[in-house]
Amino acid sequence: MGAVNGPAPPPSAVRHLHSASWSPSSLPIRCSSLGLPRRPFLFLLRSPRRLGNNRVRCSAERHALFNRIAPVYDNLNDMLSLGQHRSWKRMCVSWSGAKRGNRVLDLCCGSGDLVFFLSQKVGTEGEVYGLDFSREQLSIASRREDLYWKACYKNIEWIEGDALDLPFSDGYFDAITIGYGLRNLIDRQKAMREIFRVLKPGSKVSILDFNKSTSSLVNMLQEWIIDNVVVPTASEYGLSQEYKYLKTSIDEFLTGKELEKLAKEVGFSKAEHYEIGGGFMGNLVATR
Structure with missing residues (x-):
């Protein structure tokens, strides 16, 4: 990602899915680009400070956790992976099969790394959607875009x-990615069914996450790193309790x-899981 070139761009706006009843006097923003929705909804332009209430099915504790870690999430990822997480994310995007001009989705997009890689992949003629339940993460992603x-x-x-x-x-999307998100959802089967539903036939989902290895050695090393590297590093930011959750979520x-x-x-007609990052990471590629 380079520096800003030319005139400063207009500030990007986070668009919020609002479940209130639709009325003819309300003007949906870019609703036509989504085709026929499953139920009435509005896209509302708003600044990060004007986020409305949105009911998302997850534990309140988990929702609060991701909002709390948002301000230091990117710095910690860089430190703890020695910058390697960006290579794994590029690999995830490549495996999704996203091409120029495609319409693509990154689920559990966090602060936006995979979204930005997808954006470069599909180009100005493509469409990229980044969806997340954490308003703090989305606010940071929007600022990073600018x-x-x-x-x-x-x-x-x-x-x-x-x-x-x-x-x-x-059948709305040509490709979908998820980075470190499926592991944190309360109903993975329902999430996969939803991904399957919105993918076009023949399209792929690429899912990057920590690997739950069948090797006891890899699992022991992974636990040691979390206990002796990840949590102590997170404690420097006052987030040791939040990152202790990582070991449980992998287990x-x-x-x-x-x-x-x-x-x-x-x-899905085909599904293959690849171990990467020395076996500590994994990437599932599934074809609809």
Whole structure:
């Protein structure tokens, strides 16, 4: 991501999925670009300070956790992975099969890394949607878009919404990515069904996350790193308790084979899981 070139771009606005009843006097913003919605909704332009209430099915504790870590999330990722997380994210985007001119979605988009990579992949003629339940993460993503402005970033829409109840019509996307998000959803099967529903036939979802390895050695090393590197580093930011959650969430996650099985159970025709990052990371690629 480079510096700003030319005149400063207009500030980007986060678009919020609002579940209030539609009325003819309300003017939807860019609703036509979503095709026929599953139910009436409005896209409302608003600044990060004017975020409305949006019901998302997740634990209140988990929702609060991701809002709390948002301000230091990117710095910690860079420090803890020695910058390697960006290479893994580029790999995830590449495996999604996203091409120039495609309409794509990044679920659980956080502060936007995968969204920005997707934006560059599909170009100015494509469309990119970044959806997350954390308004703090979306606010940071929107500010990063302005800071690292590229012409293609005009194709990005930020949406605060529910990964278990996606606000898009069937077969809407050419590709979908998720980075470190599926592990944190309360109903992974429902999330996969929703992903399957909004993907076009023959399209792919690419899911990057910490790997729950079948190797006891890898698991022991992973736990040691979390206890002795990740949590102590997070404690410098006053977030040791928040990052202790990481070990539990990996323990409760699925192995690569279990992820492949889940994808096939919801209807994907093909699913392959790849271990990367020395076995500490994994990427599932599933074809609708």
